[in-house]
Amino acid sequence: MARITAGVSSSHVPAIGAALDMGKTQEPYWAKVFAGYEFSKRWIAEQKPDVVFLVYNDHATAFNLDFIPTFAIGCAESFAPADEGWGARPVPTVQGHPELAAHIAQSLIQSDFDLTLVNKMDVDHGLTVPMSLMFGQPKAWPCRVIPFAVNVVQYPPPSGRRCYQLGKALRKAVESFDQNLNVQVWGTGGMSHQIQGPRAGLINKEFDARFLDLLVNDPETLSQIPHIDYVREAGAEGIELVMWLIMRGALSPKVKEVHRFYHIPASNTAVGHLILEDMQQA
Amino acid sequence: MSLEKPYANIPGTTIFDADQSRKGYHLNMFAFSLMKAPNRERFKANERAYLDEWPMTEEQKQAVLDRNFNRMIELGGNIYFLAKIFATDGKSFQYAAALMTGMSQEDYLQMMINGGRPEGLKKFGGQNMGEKNG
Numbered sequence: 001m002a003r004i005t006a007g008v009s010s011s012h013v014p015a016i017g018a019a020l021d022m023g024k025t026q027e028p029y030w031a032k033v034f035a036g037y038e039f040s041k042r043w044i045a046e047q048k049p050d051v052v053f054l055v056y057n058d059h060a061t062a063f064n065l066d067f068i069p070t071f072a073i074g075c076a077e078s079f080a081p082a083d084e085g086w087g088a089r090p091v092p093t094v095q096g097h098p099e100l101a102a103h104i105a106q107s108l109i110q111s112d113f114d115l116t117l118v119n120k121m122d123v124d125h126g127l128t129v130p131m132s133l134m135f136g137q138p139k140a141w142p143c144r145v146i147p148f149a150v151n152v153v154q155y156p157p158p159s160g161r162r163c164y165q166l167g168k169a170l171r172k173a174v175e176s177f178d179q180n181l182n183v184q185v186w187g188t189g190g191m192s193h194q195i196q197g198p199r200a201g202l203i204n205k206e207f208d209a210r211f212l213d214l215l216v217n218d219p220e221t222l223s224q225i226p227h228i229d230y231v232r233e234a235g236a237e238g239i240e241l242v243m244w245l246i247m248r249g250a251l252s253p254k255v256k257e258v259h260r261f262y263h264i265p266a267s268n269t270a271v272g273h274l275i276l277e278d279m280q281q282a
Numbered sequence: 283m284s285l286e287k288p289y290a291n292i293p294g295t296t297i298f299d300a301d302q303s304r305k306g307y308h309l310n311m312f313a314f315s316l317m318k319a320p321n322r323e324r325f326k327a328n329e330r331a332y333l334d335e336w337p338m339t340e341e342q343k344q345a346v347l348d349r350n351f352n353r354m355i356e357l358g359g360n361i362y363f364l365a366k367i368f369a370t371d372g373k374s375f376q377y378a379a380a381l382m383t384g385m386s387q388e389d390y391l392q393m394m395i396n397g398g399r400p401e402g403l404k405k406f407g408g409q410n411m412g413e414k415n416g
Contacts, residue, residue: 015374029395060362064314065307085317085369153362155289155299192398196361197352199294200379201390203398228288236295237361265394267376 002100002174002181006047007247007255007276008040009215010133012056012188014125015267017089020132036261036273037133043259043275044134049184051097051144053104053170055246056126056188057152059084062118068154069116071166073108074123074147075101082122091128091137097144100177104146107173113166123147130188133273152189152240156227160242164223167249174250187247189240191262192233193269202235203270208262211241212272216257219248237269252280298360306358309346312336313359316366325370351382 019030061082063069079094105117127147135142151157174183191211194202214222223245230239259275289297296302312333315321325332333343345353346367354364368378380390393399
């Protein structure tokens with residue numbers, strides 16, 4: 001059967017992608033960001049996941065205001081990197097896993113999570129930046145990816161509680177798939193940041209530190225935090241952090257924290273990154 | 283009965299909710315159209331003419347011409363859609379953020395390197411994380 005072996009969380013700041021694509025990784029400003037992912041690249045080269053279930057948000061790229069799905073699962077064979085207004089990132093096309101995606105979609109809907117199924121979409125920096133951070137710049141991505149887009153553009157996004165519960169249902173879905181697959185779940189976005197209005201530039205490192213601790217050790221409590229606390233304390237765009245709870249819900253209650261990185265800033269954002277290994281392996 | 287909006291009084295912050303979304307639909311869809319290179323070219327060639335193709339309000343059009351992002355947000359713009367406008371101008375999120383705060387690019391960059399906007403949790407108040415209510 002398929003099994004979830006680990007969870008990864010990471011910010012997905014577009015400027016990180018731009019720095020990588022334009023060869024600025026050695027500049028002191030950016031070197032500090034990329035240093036936090038050196039361990040991660042070695043780790044994932046050993047882990048060799050077959051599939052990454054990648055939770056991210058679309059930034060008005062594949063979805064505009066005509067359709068605003070709260071949870072959308074990518075069921076296509078492949079997903080092209082999107083042109084977000086400055087040309088597409090020079091990264092490989094993402095190969096999907098339509099069979100597992102269809103299985104997960106069916107299982108989650110039957111567990112009362114009413115997903116939107118997407119058979120054609122381009123993927124933006126929300127998905128490709130974490131891929132670049134974890135895998136560097138290969139000619140082809142070394143694993144399959146199931147994109148899972150969460151609405152955090154138009155308020156209200158799903159609650160942290162709902163995301164956490166979805167993660168739990170996702171675990172059941174993956175474990176009932178009868179191919180032997182090593183599956184990782186990634187939660188992306190965050191951490192504290194605000195990129196709009198006079199309060200832009202807000203960072204709250206106390207909030208972020210507490211969020212990271214609770215995510216690892218007490219996700220039940222973390223999942224109770226209401227939207228208003230995120231937007232007030234972690235910034236209007238800090239609310240992306242609810243997506244990390246899908247990743248955490250998909251893991252065993254006890255996890256092994258193998259890596260943690262936190263850095264201010266990348267552009268307007270506090271960068272946070274965790275690697276958690278599942279503790280219920282056979 | 284109207285919906286409660288506990289987020290309405292967060293200083294310097296406009297939450298893009300269903301009401302803002304309705305107000306800004308055409309403004310945001312105009313911005314979204316700039317994802318396509320041929321549209322970017324047409325917009326750059328004659329901004330006013332391109333804007334006139336969209337059923338936006340005059341105030342919205344003027345805010346776009348002025349690149350007044352705070353005003354666009356007030357009129358229903360969402361930052362992820364508006365990003366297509368500053369991307370078309372070859373500008374970054376950091377550039378736009380500095381502009382919206384009224385700071386110089388240099389001062390804003392330095393503020394972020396120093397750890398971000400200093401008035402975080404305390405000044406803006408709110409509940410502490412992880413403490414259950416009631």
